[in-house]
Amino acid sequence: xxxxxxxxxxxxxxxxxxxEETPMLVAVLTYVGYGVLTLFGYLRDFMRQWKIEKCQxxxxxxxxxxxxxxxxxxxxxxxxxxxxxxxxxxNRPICSVPGAKVDMMERxxxxxxxxxxxxxxxxxxxxxxxxxxxxxxxxxxxTCQEAAAEVLxxxxxxxxxxxxxxxxxxxxxxxxxxxxxxxxxxxxxxxGMGFATNSMNIPALVGKGCLILSDELNHASLVLGAxxxxxTIRIFKHNNMQSLEKLLxxxxxxxxxxxxxxxxxxxxxxEGIYSMExxxxxxxxxxxxxxxxxxxxxxxxxxxxxxxxxxxxGVVEYFGLSPEDVDVMMGTFTKSxxxxxxxxxxxxxxxxxxxxxxxxxxxxxxLSPPVVQQIITSMKCIMGEDGTxxxxxxVQQLAENTRYFRRRLKEMGFIIYGNEDSPxxxxxxxxxxxxxAFGREMLKRNIGxxxxxxxxxxxxxxxxxxxxxxxxxxxxxxxxxxxxxxVGDLLQVKYSRHRLVPLLDRPFDExxxxxxxx
Amino acid sequence: PPTHIITVNGKECINFxxxxxxxxxxxxxxxxxxxxxxxKYGVGTCGPRGFYGTFDVHLELEERLAKFMRTEExxxxxxxxxxxxxxxxxxxxxxxxxxxxxxxxxxxQKGLQASRSNIKLFKHNDMADLERLLKExxxxxxxxxxxARVTRRFIxxxxxxxxxxxxxxxxxxxxxxxxxxxxxxxxxxxxxxVLGEHGRGITEHFGINIxxxxxxxxxxxxxxxxxxxxxxxxxxxxxxxxxxxxxYCFSASLPPLLAAAAIEALNIIEDxxxxxxxxxxxxxxxxxxxxx
Numbered sequence: 093x094x095x096x097x098x099x100x101x102x103x104x105x106x107x108x109x110x111x112e113e114t115p116m117l118v119a120v121l122t123y124v125g126y127g128v129l130t131l132f133g134y135l136r137d138f139m140r141q142w143k144i145e146k147c148q149x150x151x152x153x154x155x156x157x158x159x160x161x162x163x164x165x166x167x168x169x170x171x172x173x174x175x176x177x178x179x180x181x182x183n184r185p186i187c188s189v190p191g192a193k194v195d196m197m198e199r200x201x202x203x204x205x206x207x208x209x210x211x212x213x214x215x216x217x218x219x220x221x222x223x224x225x226x227x228x229x230x231x232x233x234x235t236c237q238e239a240a241a242e243v244l245x246x247x248x249x250x251x252x253x254x255x256x257x258x259x260x261x262x263x264x265x266x267x268x269x270x271x272x273x274x275x276x277x278x279x280x281x282x283x284g285m286g287f288a289t290n291s292m293n294i295p296a297l298v299g300k301g302c303l304i305l306s307d308e309l310n311h312a313s314l315v316l317g318a319x320x321x322x323x324t325i326r327i328f329k330h331n332n333m334q335s336l337e338k339l340l341x342x343x344x345x346x347x348x349x350x351x352x353x354x355x356x357x358x359x360x361x362x363e364g365i366y367s368m369e370x371x372x373x374x375x376x377x378x379x380x381x382x383x384x385x386x387x388x389x390x391x392x393x394x395x396x397x398x399x400x401x402x403x404x405x406g407v408v409e410y411f412g413l414s415p416e417d418v419d420v421m422m423g424t425f426t427k428s429x430x431x432x433x434x435x436x437x438x439x440x441x442x443x444x445x446x447x448x449x450x451x452x453x454x455x456x457x458x459l460s461p462p463v464v465q466q467i468i469t470s471m472k473c474i475m476g477e478d479g480t481x482x483x484x485x486x487v488q489q490l491a492e493n494t495r496y497f498r499r500r501l502k503e504m505g506f507i508i509y510g511n512e513d514s515p516x517x518x519x520x521x522x523x524x525x526x527x528x529a530f531g532r533e534m535l536k537r538n539i540g541x542x543x544x545x546x547x548x549x550x551x552x553x554x555x556x557x558x559x560x561x562x563x564x565x566x567x568x569x570x571x572x573x574x575x576x577x578x579v580g581d582l583l584q585v586k587y588s589r590h591r592l593v594p595l596l597d598r599p600f601d602e603x604x605x606x607x608x609x610x
Numbered sequence: 611p612p613t614h615i616i617t618v619n620g621k622e623c624i625n626f627x628x629x630x631x632x633x634x635x636x637x638x639x640x641x642x643x644x645x646x647x648x649x650k651y652g653v654g655t656c657g658p659r660g661f662y663g664t665f666d667v668h669l670e671l672e673e674r675l676a677k678f679m680r681t682e683e684x685x686x687x688x689x690x691x692x693x694x695x696x697x698x699x700x701x702x703x704x705x706x707x708x709x710x711x712x713x714x715x716x717x718x719q720k721g722l723q724a725s726r727s728n729i730k731l732f733k734h735n736d737m738a739d740l741e742r743l744l745k746e747x748x749x750x751x752x753x754x755x756x757x758a759r760v761t762r763r764f765i766x767x768x769x770x771x772x773x774x775x776x777x778x779x780x781x782x783x784x785x786x787x788x789x790x791x792x793x794x795x796x797x798x799x800x801x802x803x804v805l806g807e808h809g810r811g812i813t814e815h816f817g818i819n820i821x822x823x824x825x826x827x828x829x830x831x832x833x834x835x836x837x838x839x840x841x842x843x844x845x846x847x848x849x850x851x852x853x854x855x856x857x858y859c860f861s862a863s864l865p866p867l868l869a870a871a872a873i874e875a876l877n878i879i880e881d882x883x884x885x886x887x888x889x890x891x892x893x894x895x896x897x898x899x900x901x902x
Binding site: 230241249 | 630692715832835
């Protein structure tokens with residue numbers, strides 16, 4: 093067993109990840125902003141209680157007024173006072189295919205976002221930087237859609253049964269073999285929903301007496317699965333290998349907390365790309381640690397499958413490692429394949445065990461047949477088995493778009509989190525008022541973005557998140573960048589203190605190192 | 611393709627295993643509606659409900675379901691299992707008390723486990739046992755009135771139990787609800803589209819005012835021959851799930867073609883209310899024949 097050498101020996105290509113620190117003035121102003129909003133919130137609650145202001149949210153039934161109240165007042169404080177003000181940035185209804193350009197139903201609110209009315213007009217041609225459409229498979233015509241239509245007319249839309257009863261169609265078997273081949277593992281199993289895949293299979297793999305080491309910023313499905321399993325959970329700092337190693341050492345040396353017996357299993361839960369940060373897991377180091385301390389690795393590739401790696405095979409291919417090193421490879425079909433559902437891949441014994449013991453196989457319905465066909469066609473397209481090079485072209489296009497977009501944004505002076513190669517681009521906004529303003533200004537200019545605040549992110553680090561797609565052409569990206577530049581100047585969100593010197597027209601080269609000036 | 615005659619391992623068999631209660635799995639109307647939606651929207655939605663994953667078909671389906679069940683609002687989940695498993699932890703937290711039937715289905719058990727509340731099981735369909743537990747709880751409350759004022763209490767029952775196949779006695783349950791001030795969550799996965807004159811489930815079967823039940827949750831995978839689930843009830847209760855239902859906020863929305871299939875299935879149910887009577891006659895015949 094080799095000792096871990098500092099990064100140089102394990103990484104075959106430069107790993108550029110940056111999380112610039114919050115400028116002090118901005119942090120202070122953000123806290124002040126939240127403080128003012130909280131004060132106003134208390135004032136309004138007071139007025140509502142004393143009936144000075146009309147109470148506009150739904151209330152309890154008359155007959156049930158003397159029941160124990162369903163919601164504590166304080167739990168909903170954030171909801172009522174802060175979320176309501178900027179509620180129109182979320183849940184925007186669209187009425188066309190969620191591709192690179194999308195049509196949105198217009199809605200207005202005459203009473204400060206308490207209720208919405210639809211004007212009936214449709215805003216057409218909004219550049220969509222919010223949907224998880226990495227390889228552009230969300231299309232309404234093309235080979236994928238035709239194949240799905242055929243399967244729909246033959247098999248119907250639903251399944252009405254679980255996998256272990258009558259729900260195991262021949263299409264499902266075909267899909268599983270294909271997924272196993274795509275990932276390079278021995279076999280795979282698919283489930284109806286990505287969220288449910290995590291929350292129902294982690295309990296089947298670990299139980300009481302096992303240890304789970306999970307990253308700070310893991311997704312809610314992983315956290316729920318870990319909690320439902322009953323194992324002990326310890327959290328290590330985000331992407332921080334020293335923290336992980338310390339926890340592993342402690343676990344092996346001290347054993348279980350009271351009995352001091354060794355742990356039955358140690359499972360490390362990480363994600364390929366973290367959707368809120370845009371960072372990529374340091375997989376070579378994690379695998380080296382895993383081998384040294386003999387634990388198991390569970391990799392959730394929800395965002396990275398199809399989006400990273402020269403062949404679109406995910407983060408394992410991106411780092412040039414072997415898929416046999418990862419014990420459980422999990423992913424979803426929602427993001428890059430334009431369908432729905434999740435899968436788990438690994439060794440044959442593991443998958444056979446899961447076929448019998450997974451909660452999802454016994455109690456939950458299987459995938460719907462047209463969805464299965466969409467996954468099969470898109471996966472074959474990415475692998476190149478349908479005879480064209482469309483798949484490879486898309487993966488290349490996504491990589492180019494990512495590099496170009498990130499470089500241009502950094503040049504403009506925004507603070508961008510995350511790795512250079514991740515198609516998820518978070519742009520920091522920090523202040524609560526700017527969250528709402530950014531969303532609305534971008535919509536006025538016909539660009540749809542996603543803004544996130546508390547509680548999905550830490551309270552002062554609210555951000556706007558762009559999801560790039562292979563379907564975005566360079567013109568669309570340029571238009572978007574121009575508008576972002578304008579809005580950034582208008583709202584003064586260009587906080588970055590490390591400005592990049594704009595590169596002149598150099599040919600696109602992977603080993604370009606940018607010059608920074610402070 | 612799973613319909614009434616199904617090919618298993620190469621042999622043709624009559625299908626008594628799928629939950630295809632109304633036979634809508636092979637209906638041409640449903641399939642053509644799904645095809646139209648496929649041509650318009652593609653297959654996937656590529657995003658959760660909050661981030662450009664809300665389509666007009668979702669909003670339409672929610673309105674139709676709310677109107678059909680005669681409640682104020684409905685909310686759609688993309689997977690039947692996740693519906694009740696996300697709804698229970700959204701309301702019941704650590705320290706709250708939930709009275710649940712022993713024969714509750716697996717999804718309810720997982721929801722309860724995720725909510726970390728105190729769980730008290732009562733014997734299957736035994737209202738006397740439930741009353742005994744409620745009385746014990748009342749005695750505890752009087753010892754500690756401050757705590758009792760903030761612990762919420764829920765009863766979770768199913769309309770038609772998946773594990774045993776019988777119906778829960780809803781009218782007595784409602785009387786207990788008002789006597790001991792407990793909220794009722796009803797899980798109607800198997801009884802939606804089966805019981806009741808128009809298929810509205812167990813509340814129509816017993817003739818109970820639907821506002822008496824706080825939350826009805828069902829999945830569309832049985833009678834409506836689609837995929838997904840929904841919860842319906844008053845806006846006061848359902849709106850909370852839009853921000854705190856885990857399977858709603860953190861997961862991609864339902865593919866539009868399945869939502870269109872569900873709308874079409876609802877249309878069929880509303881237009882032909884006599885299929886429920888046919889289903890009931892067939893059930894009675896089989897029961898009588900099997901019992902001898």
